[in-house]
Amino acid sequence: MQNDLQHSPSVASITGLIHHPYTPPAGFEAPQPGVFKASTVYFPTVADMRQREWKDKSAYTYGLHGTPTTYLLEERLCALEGGLQCMLVPSGLAALALVALAVLKTGDEVLIPDNAYGPNKALADGELRHFGITHRFYDPMDPQDLSRQITDRTRLVWLEAPGSVSMEFPDLPEMVRRCRERGVLCALDNTWGAGLAFQPFDLLADGAAGEGSLAVDISAHALTKYPSGGGDVLMGSVITRDAALHLQIKLCHMRLGLGVAANDAETVLRSLPSIALRYAAHDQTARALAAWWQTQPQCAQLMHPAFEGAPGHAHWQALCERVPGRGLAAGLFSVMIDARFSQSQVDAFCDGLKLFKIGYSWGGPVSLVVPYNIASMRQAWPGHLKPGTLVRFSTGLESAQDLILDLHQSAKAHLPMA
Numbered sequence: 009m010q011n012d013l014q015h016s017p018s019v020a021s022i023t024g025l026i027h028h029p030y031t032p033p034a035g036f037e038a039p040q041p042g043v044f045k046a047s048t049v050y051f052p053t054v055a056d057m058r059q060r061e062w063k064d065k066s067a068y069t070y071g072l073h074g075t076p077t078t079y080l081l082e083e084r085l086c087a088l089e090g091g092l093q094c095m096l097v098p099s100g101l102a103a104l105a106l107v108a109l110a111v112l113k114t115g116d117e118v119l120i121p122d123n124a125y126g127p128n129k130a131l132a133d134g135e136l137r138h139f140g141i142t143h144r145f146y147d148p149m150d151p152q153d154l155s156r157q158i159t160d161r162t163r164l165v166w167l168e169a170p171g172s173v174s175m176e177f178p179d180l181p182e183m184v185r186r187c188r189e190r191g192v193l194c195a196l197d198n199t200w201g202a203g204l205a206f207q208p209f210d211l212l213a214d215g216a217a218g219e220g221s222l223a224v225d226i227s228a229h230a231l232t233k234y235p236s237g238g239g240d241v242l243m244g245s246v247i248t249r250d251a252a253l254h255l256q257i258k259l260c261h262m263r264l265g266l267g268v269a270a271n272d273a274e275t276v277l278r279s280l281p282s283i284a285l286r287y288a289a290h291d292q293t294a295r296a297l298a299a300w301w302q303t304q305p306q307c308a309q310l311m312h313p314a315f316e317g318a319p320g321h322a323h324w325q326a327l328c329e330r331v332p333g334r335g336l337a338a339g340l341f342s343v344m345i346d347a348r349f350s351q352s353q354v355d356a357f358c359d360g361l362k363l364f365k366i367g368y369s370w371g372g373p374v375s376l377v378v379p380y381n382i383a384s385m386r387q388a389w390p391g392h393l394k395p396g397t398l399v400r401f402s403t404g405l406e407s408a409q410d411l412i413l414d415l416h417q418s419a420k421a422h423l424p425m426a
């Protein structure tokens with residue numbers, strides 16, 4: 009049977025299923041971008057293959073080094089966070105690890121806030137320590153303590169606003185200023201702010217991102233949370249505004265073989281247009297629930313940065329509330345359940361919730377609850393925290409009223425005040 013690949017592949021030809029001459033017309037446009045998948049990427053000639061440049065995103069060389077889908081997501085995430093360059097990685101934790109591995113070497117020291125995302129501390133105490141990279145934990149609420157701990161070996165300072173679980177909001181601009189003074193790189197875990205509550209590369213909100221204004225060097229973001237918004241994707245990003253620093257991160261990224269799946273990138277692209285609306289909704293619901301907790305006798309302390317009396321509230325106001333009353337604050341807060349209740353009573357309260365699911369992570373449509381043992385997570389019990397059992401809530405997109413009814417029924421059953 010005649011089988012001319014160039015002109016008329018036979019319907020019976022399996023080769024024709026692979027080398028098919030049909031090309032759909034160009035110019036297709038629709039709300040969502042196309043999804044490009046590849047390990048292999050073709051070059052028209054060997055010469056082209058040899059000279060093709062991948063580092064500046066002007067072309068394609070290999071799936072791991074970028075596709076139209078990942079380039080597009082990177083650029084949109086830069087727009088979200090006010091950055092210029094972005095790398096995608098398979099999880100938020102991988103973003104933190106990439107930053108550490110890209111900028112630290114044997115003999116260096118990294119400073120981490122004592123209330124940081126736990127696995128970031130574990131990475132420092134595990135692989136980084138094994139590589140001869142030391143770490144110290146600083147008090148996130150004491151800029152003096154940060155300054156004191158910076159030495160000539162300090163190469164990287166991690167920042168997080170607010171801290172995971174206990175939700176203290178640090179004086180972020182002051183912390184960045186102190187890193188700047190000492191010439192130390194500062195990287196922010198920007199998962200909570202998500203590029204919406206404040207601008208990591210324009211902390212003084214004077215519109216002068218990067219040079220001239222106050223900016224972090226690196227923003228790492230667990231896209232798993234609000235950018236995904238579905239509880240169904242794991243991904244992270246590392247955003248910068250410095251070409252040399254970005255290249256250092258990019259080369260490390262390449263050598264480590266990190267990449268993300270096209271369908272996951274597509275899911276995040278699908279969710280990004282609604283992130284601001286979802287973030288505001290999560291925020292509003294969290295505030296309604298937090299306000300309810302404030303009226304409950306079982307609540308010894310409320311940890312929500314937008315509430316008066318919460319640790320670092322004034323810092324949150326200064327950074328996020330440029331228009332008074334209009335600041336944003338994510339859908340996350342913690343409650344210290346009074347010490348008169350045992351751990352098992354608090355556990356039973358969490359188990360007794362019907363709408364709140366028990367599970368890690370946040371940012372999806374379903375509200376989540378997790379009790380934490382703060383004593384095991386910190387160097388020492390922080391002086392500003394009341395005694396008790398900490399429960400962290402992350403609000404989904406359910407109705408606030410239904411969620412409050414749920415809290416009410418389980419508190420009544422398991423945290424009796426009598």
Ligand SMILES: *Cc1c(COP(=O)(O)O)cnc(C)c1O
Nearest residue numbers: 099100101125197199230232243
């Ligand atoms: C969830 C989270 C991470 C890690 O994200 P994963 O995608 O789950 O690895 C890092 N930092 C913060 C603050 C987070 O909340």
